[in-house]
Amino acid sequence: GANAILGVSLAVAKASAEEAGLPLYRYVGGAFASLLPVPMMNIINGGAHADNPIDIQEFMIMPVGAETGADAIRMGAEIFHALKKKLKDAGHNTNVGDEGGFAPNIGSTDEALGFVMKAIEAAGYKPGDDVMLAIDAASTEFFKNGKYELAGEGKSL
Structure with a gap:
Protein backbone atom coordinates (compact mmCIF):
# COMPACT_ATOMS: atom_id res chain seq x y z
CA GLY A 1 0.00 0.00 0.00
CA LEU A 36 14.97 21.86 2.17
CA PRO A 37 14.31 19.47 5.04
CA VAL A 38 17.16 17.37 6.40
CA PRO A 39 16.89 13.85 5.01
CA MET A 40 16.64 10.90 7.37
CA MET A 41 18.64 8.06 5.84
CA ASN A 42 18.00 4.50 6.95
CA ILE A 43 21.29 2.64 7.34
CA ILE A 44 20.58 -0.33 9.65
CA ASN A 45 17.37 -2.38 9.62
CA GLY A 46 16.00 -4.53 12.39
CA GLY A 47 12.58 -5.52 13.67
CA ALA A 48 10.04 -6.67 11.09
CA HIS A 49 12.22 -5.41 8.21
CA ALA A 50 15.16 -7.74 8.80
CA ASP A 51 15.95 -11.30 9.74
CA ASN A 52 18.12 -10.43 12.72
CA PRO A 53 17.64 -10.12 16.50
CA ILE A 54 17.57 -6.30 16.61
CA ASP A 55 14.23 -5.09 17.97
CA ILE A 56 14.41 -1.49 16.67
CA GLN A 57 13.15 -1.29 13.08
CA GLU A 58 15.26 1.52 11.59
CA PHE A 59 18.46 3.27 12.61
CA MET A 60 18.84 6.48 10.62
CA ILE A 61 21.28 9.33 10.18
CA MET A 62 20.43 12.99 9.62
CA PRO A 63 23.23 15.05 8.02
CA VAL A 64 22.32 18.32 9.76
CA GLY A 65 25.70 19.89 8.99
CA ALA A 66 25.20 19.75 5.23
CA GLU A 67 25.06 23.06 3.38
CA THR A 68 22.94 21.72 0.51
CA GLY A 69 20.75 18.78 -0.35
CA ALA A 70 23.53 17.39 -2.54
CA ASP A 71 25.98 17.62 0.38
CA ALA A 72 23.50 15.79 2.62
CA ILE A 73 23.19 12.96 0.12
CA ARG A 74 26.98 12.78 -0.28
CA MET A 75 27.45 12.66 3.51
CA GLY A 76 24.86 9.90 3.78
CA ALA A 77 26.56 7.87 1.05
CA GLU A 78 29.97 8.28 2.69
CA ILE A 79 28.62 7.12 6.04
CA PHE A 80 26.74 4.22 4.42
CA HIS A 81 29.96 3.00 2.77
CA ALA A 82 31.96 3.49 5.99
CA LEU A 83 29.32 1.42 7.82
CA LYS A 84 29.59 -1.33 5.22
CA LYS A 85 33.35 -1.48 5.77
CA LYS A 86 32.97 -1.52 9.57
CA LEU A 87 30.43 -4.35 9.38
CA LYS A 88 32.60 -6.38 6.97
CA ASP A 89 35.71 -5.83 9.10
CA ALA A 90 33.78 -7.17 12.11
CA GLY A 91 32.75 -10.28 10.16
CA HIS A 92 29.10 -9.31 9.64
CA ASN A 93 27.17 -9.69 6.42
CA THR A 94 26.23 -6.57 4.52
CA ASN A 95 22.92 -7.76 3.12
CA VAL A 96 20.21 -5.12 3.13
CA GLY A 97 16.80 -5.32 4.78
CA ASP A 98 13.38 -4.50 3.39
CA GLU A 99 13.93 -0.76 3.81
CA GLY A 100 17.40 -0.50 2.26
CA GLY A 101 19.58 -0.39 5.37
CA PHE A 102 22.06 -3.10 6.26
CA ALA A 103 20.60 -6.05 8.18
CA PRO A 104 23.59 -7.53 10.01
CA ASN A 105 23.17 -10.30 12.54
CA ILE A 106 24.31 -8.19 15.49
CA GLY A 107 23.02 -8.79 18.98
CA SER A 108 21.62 -5.56 20.33
CA THR A 109 20.44 -2.03 19.80
CA ASP A 110 23.54 -0.75 21.60
CA GLU A 111 25.79 -2.65 19.20
CA ALA A 112 23.90 -1.25 16.20
CA LEU A 113 24.25 2.29 17.54
CA GLY A 114 27.95 1.68 18.15
CA PHE A 115 28.47 0.68 14.52
CA VAL A 116 26.58 3.77 13.32
CA MET A 117 28.63 6.11 15.53
CA LYS A 118 31.92 4.56 14.37
CA ALA A 119 30.84 4.84 10.73
CA ILE A 120 30.00 8.54 11.14
CA GLU A 121 33.44 9.17 12.63
CA ALA A 122 35.22 7.01 10.02
CA ALA A 123 33.59 9.10 7.29
CA GLY A 124 35.13 12.20 8.88
CA TYR A 125 32.06 13.64 10.59
CA LYS A 126 31.27 14.48 14.19
CA PRO A 127 28.19 12.81 15.69
CA GLY A 128 25.91 15.38 17.30
CA ASP A 129 27.32 18.27 15.26
CA ASP A 130 27.52 17.19 11.62
CA VAL A 131 25.21 14.20 11.86
CA MET A 132 22.35 13.37 14.22
CA LEU A 133 20.81 9.98 14.86
CA ALA A 134 17.16 9.06 14.45
CA ILE A 135 15.26 5.83 14.98
CA ASP A 136 11.96 4.37 13.97
CA ALA A 137 11.35 2.00 16.85
CA ALA A 138 8.05 0.69 15.45
CA SER A 139 7.20 -0.04 19.06
CA THR A 140 3.73 -1.33 18.18
CA GLU A 141 5.54 -4.37 16.75
CA PHE A 142 6.80 -5.39 20.19
CA PHE A 143 4.04 -4.15 22.51
CA LYS A 144 2.37 -7.29 23.83
CA ASN A 145 0.13 -7.85 26.83
CA GLY A 146 0.70 -4.34 28.17
CA LYS A 147 4.50 -4.51 27.99
CA TYR A 148 7.22 -3.85 25.47
CA GLU A 149 8.85 -7.21 24.78
CA LEU A 150 12.34 -6.74 23.39
CA ALA A 151 12.80 -10.37 22.40
CA GLY A 152 16.13 -9.82 20.67
CA GLU A 153 17.61 -8.46 23.89
CA GLY A 154 15.63 -10.62 26.31
CA LYS A 155 14.11 -7.58 28.01
CA SER A 156 10.58 -6.68 29.04
CA LEU A 157 9.68 -3.07 29.82
Missing part, protein backbone atom coordinates in the same frame (compact mmCIF):
# COMPACT_ATOMS: atom_id res chain seq x y z
CA ALA A 2 2.53 2.61 1.09
CA ASN A 3 4.81 2.09 -1.90
CA ALA A 4 1.98 2.65 -4.38
CA ILE A 5 0.42 5.64 -2.63
CA LEU A 6 3.81 7.29 -2.08
CA GLY A 7 4.57 7.16 -5.81
CA VAL A 8 1.16 8.57 -6.71
CA SER A 9 1.43 11.32 -4.07
CA LEU A 10 4.88 12.35 -5.25
CA ALA A 11 3.80 12.39 -8.90
CA VAL A 12 0.78 14.58 -8.08
CA ALA A 13 2.90 16.95 -5.97
CA LYS A 14 5.54 17.27 -8.73
CA ALA A 15 2.90 17.87 -11.40
CA SER A 16 1.15 20.46 -9.24
CA ALA A 17 4.43 22.27 -8.53
CA GLU A 18 5.26 22.27 -12.24
CA GLU A 19 1.82 23.65 -13.09
CA ALA A 20 2.23 26.39 -10.47
CA GLY A 21 5.73 27.20 -11.74
CA LEU A 22 7.30 26.56 -8.33
CA PRO A 23 10.10 24.32 -7.09
CA LEU A 24 8.69 21.25 -5.36
CA TYR A 25 9.96 22.25 -1.90
CA ARG A 26 8.31 25.67 -2.19
CA TYR A 27 5.04 24.18 -3.44
CA VAL A 28 4.94 21.69 -0.55
CA GLY A 29 6.40 24.01 2.11
CA GLY A 30 4.46 27.14 1.26
CA ALA A 31 5.35 30.63 0.11
CA PHE A 32 7.93 31.19 2.86
CA ALA A 33 9.77 27.89 2.44
CA SER A 34 13.45 28.60 1.94
CA LEU A 35 15.16 25.46 3.21
